[in-house]
Amino acid sequence: MSGHHNSQLRNPLILGDKTYHQISEDIAKPVEGKAGKLWWIAFCISATTALWGVGCMAYTIGTGIGAWGLNRTVDWAWDITNFVWWVGIGHAGTLISAVLLLLRQKWRMAVNRSAEAMTIFAVMMAAVFPFLHMGRIWLAYFVFPLPNQFGSLWVNFNSPLLWDVFAISTYFTVSLVFWYIGLIPDFAMIRDRAKVQANKVRETIYRVLSFGWSGRAKDWQRFEEVSLVLAGLATPLVFSVHSIVSMDFATSVVPGWHTTIFPPYFVAGAIFSGFAMVLTLLLVARKVLHLEEYITVQHVELMNIVIMLTGSIVGVAYITELFMAWYSGVEYEQYAFLNRATGPYWWSYASMMTCNVVSPQLMWFKKLRTNLAFTFFLSIIVNIGMWFERFVIIVTSIHRDFMPSAWSMFHPSFIDVGVFVGTIGIFMTFFLLFTRFFPVLAQAELKSIVKSVGSQYSDKSNKQHH
């Protein structure tokens, strides 16, 4: 839509009457300046946690997955929970950048860059778990369909785990390319500024990174075209990745795993948790990097509405599952859900229900969804809830299977916990480095909308002329 014909009900998306130059200044500042004390503290904590995680990973590789808390009945628990949790978090980035681009939502431009970065780091963290679970990680290349002459067996194309390999690697590739292409004009901006500032080292680095971007009309035309094509390609991927992850469970015959609603419900849950993580990161980043005029309360509110919507979809799915378990008349199905809610893992079920179904409903109140401290708190609650959701689905469905003599419990080992917390550390380390070396906002895109949604152009009193 043409920016100069906004409804008087629309609020400006960029505050502080920004000019083009101010946008450049604001966004280049963290890259050009020195890191503050807060950044260093956060970095040290993250890096230490990351090191602990790397130690636990090395231990797992050295001794084998016996170091984990798995047993014969619960032979898939902590690792797959973490895998699904991270992949889910990795969903918001592409949704924001691809789906919202296709829907021409301008508010995405303040959050897309960091959301995409988060996506890429989250998918990398997700990949850690299946790799570690292979045990002999040095043979990992056998997940790809290699010719028979190469060695042993052709992969099993009937297995959803193999579909995962394709789905996630495609998703990762497209997300990475999409993200990088968006970065090119912004890298070029830093390069050009470095030239003026006579900073040779920085100029060289960003010259390489910006692929010789010239800013000519032809460059921009190709840039826009490829963005649209990639957005078109990435949109089905938003759906396919988590649908296929859900099929890891839903194609089985295990009560609690085999249910047809899984694919769309997993997608909704992934967007739910992804947006929560975006909020967790951005609420901190906007303060530390002074981006309050770009990532406004309105942006936070819109993301909270997405959380409320997807949380409600997830809630409908939970209740549908519960109802259908009863309605099916299949006693195993009924028991699986009864056991979830009232069995020895009732507390994880209760946490999941509280965090995922009840708490997002609080976002119906405008006071709460525009309250930044509350939003920050809730975004963490949602991510805890989404971790429990996967834990509930995975562990409670298999710890009491068809044969009561095999029933058992799952207890994570020290190594289990270490690997998981370690991935959070690595993730945060990557994200912190990202905020120092990359333009955190898509400045080129912001400049393209500033004249339609900048505060100086959308004075409400002047908007009555239509």
Place this chain on the structure above:
Amino acid sequence: MNYTYSKQGQTISYALIAGGVLAAIIGYMTADTERLTERLWANLLLDNFYFLGISLFSIFFIALQYAAQSGWWVSVKRVAEAMSTFLIIPGIIMVFIFLVGGHHLYHHWLEEGVTDPASANYDKVIAGKSAYLNMPFFLIRMLIYIAGWVGAGYLFRKYSKLEDESSDVLYYRKSFKTAVIFLPFFAVTSVTAAWDWLMSIDTHWYSTMYGWYIFGGMWASGTAMMLLFSIHLKNKGYFPGVNDNHFHELGRMLFATSFLWTYLWFCQFMLIWYSNIPEEVTYYQARFHAYNVPFFGMLLFNFAAPMLVLMARDSKRSMGYTATIAVMVLIGHWVNTFCLIMPGTVGDKWHMGLLELGLYLLYLGIFLFVVRKALEKRRVIVAHDPYLVESEHFHM
């Protein structure tokens, strides 16, 4: 500008209604008598649900656009409003179908003695569902759904009319409020209505996806109908401000919802087929064997055609292409509804004959008549809306 329902247009509706009744009577008289009563009721349910879905979609569409604070749709708002007026008719007929013909459609769980262990008709699985599937509760639910949907449609139309008369933003806010209250209600009732009216025909069978899958079908077929009405109004000159961009947006919605429906269809089908659990897979076995051609054939209409044709930007902006695809999608989703209802009611004794055609034309005739009458009553483009300015200058 006001819409005039032309004499010629009215004649078409009357001809559809008369022709439909005639064809249905001839179809009924000449039909194979085996399972004929079931076939008649099943057809009534089929067309009734199909058109109910299309008009229910329009209320959902209005609510969605308000809640999302969307701007572009304001120019075509009246089309959705007019489509929503039809809902009351299939709503009432739905109650009639259940009360009079219920025993031919939902006999598995309505039968005497199904819940009585002493009876020869006793069925343990169905008895277990009787707390949900029983005559009074089913009827109460039905009345709640219809009252809620029709009520929401009425409120949207009322506020929109009042908004025409005053430029006050108050009515916009009221519509917005109605929308955000209606959407959760719709989220639950659209799912349970699908379980009640369609899934309970195959009483033993269950699928958690079912409600969303039915919703996907409503969305696609409703969009197709809305697109056709918009094209009609554009061609007759009532839509000077509605341009390629608006049609692009509608075409995009048809494209996206066709994908959504196919995605939901595929996931439900694939997971059940893959797991091959006897209780579940029987549902698809019945469709594989006796309904092979319509069951898979509809994918050409509902998926392949919209995907291949509407992928390109230019075709979404061409009324010829979008209209053709919209008609195909409407046919495809009728076949989809056919495959949902028939296997559980007439089994392998299905036909697509004069009876089916006649009842469809009858419903189509009434639908077109009611919607176009409703269009006549108000300005074709709203006089006031805070987002009207955005819709007039919509560009993508």
